[in-house]
Amino acid sequence: MMIEVRGLSHRFGNSLILEDIDLQITRGEFVAIIGPNGAGKSTLIRLILGLLPVQSGSIRIDGEGHLDWLRHNPMGYLPQKEEFDRGFPASALDIVLMGLAAELPLGGRFTKSHRERAMAALETTSTAELASKRLGSLSGGQLQRVLLARALVSRSNYLILDEPEASVDRPGVQSFFALLHDLNKAGKTIITISHDLHTLSEHCSSLICLNRKLHCHSKTELVNAEIIRKTFGEAVKLIDKDY
Structure with missing residues (x-):
């Protein structure tokens, strides 16, 4: 494989x-x-x-x-740079759920199962406590981990990242x-x-x-x-x- x-x-x-x-x-x-x-x-x-x-x-x-x-x-993917409107009223959980959007039928809504999967991905990246936090309140390192959770939520066997350390300080890079x-x-x-x-x-x-x-x-x-x-x-x- x-x-x-x-x-x-x-x-x-x-x-x-x-x-x-x-x-x-x-x-x-x-x-x-x-x-x-x-x-x-x-x-x-x-x-x-x-x-x-x-x-x-x-x-x-x-x-x-x-x-x-x-x-x-x-296939999980964390791009090099993503432009977000920091004033957009989306939570960390909302961002992770975006990684499951392809599973929704046209006009469909996220289910309890989807939300449980998103929370599990946030747990994996040690950001579950940020689930309700607005996008604009997250630090660069926190946002990067939330975006990693979005890449993981599909449960792909493959994960591809493009310069994931770009917006993270040195201790954050090691972590x-x-x-x-x-x-x-x-x-x-x-x-x-x-x-x-x-x-x-x-x-x-x-x-x-x-x-x-x-x-x-x-x-x-x-x-x-x-x-x-x-x-x-x-x-x-x-x-x-x-x-």
Whole structure:
């Protein structure tokens, strides 16, 4: 059971963003995608999620074409940035329930079962006490955990995150990745984009080094300084860990 990418290339206009990507992500992995800005990291996950059309190559999930798989399977997704009207009168529970909207018939309402699932997701992210809090009253770290609960509420075996640490302070980042680590140990396959190499080295089982081309997909401890420099360029400064 895996995500399998073969010969994947993608262009925006005349710009080649991804070139001939081959990789496999086995179910149960905790994988981080790293690379400089503009390397194609977000494009890769948006292709996997079916948010962009595949132009060249193929993506299969658990042996099935990814679009066919996605039609009848949820995939948890925490985007890089979401714009919210902080004055909008929605609670944290309302935000999590949005993750179940696809289950509603046209004109349908959320049931008691839906609300119980949403509360369970908030419990998982240690934000159940925020259920009735308005969106505008949440800190950046609290909002990120609520959005993670929304990604989890569908109970997908896969969770994809795009720079989840972007709006979280340093202690919050450590706590957030510890939570992801626990989710992975409980059986969830996690794919995250991140620039925090030190934190990734503590929690991820493998790294995908991407800069238009795939430079490396290997166990975290096998990714060394030379691979990192080839991915990011010679000017990269390595901190805290001898990669």
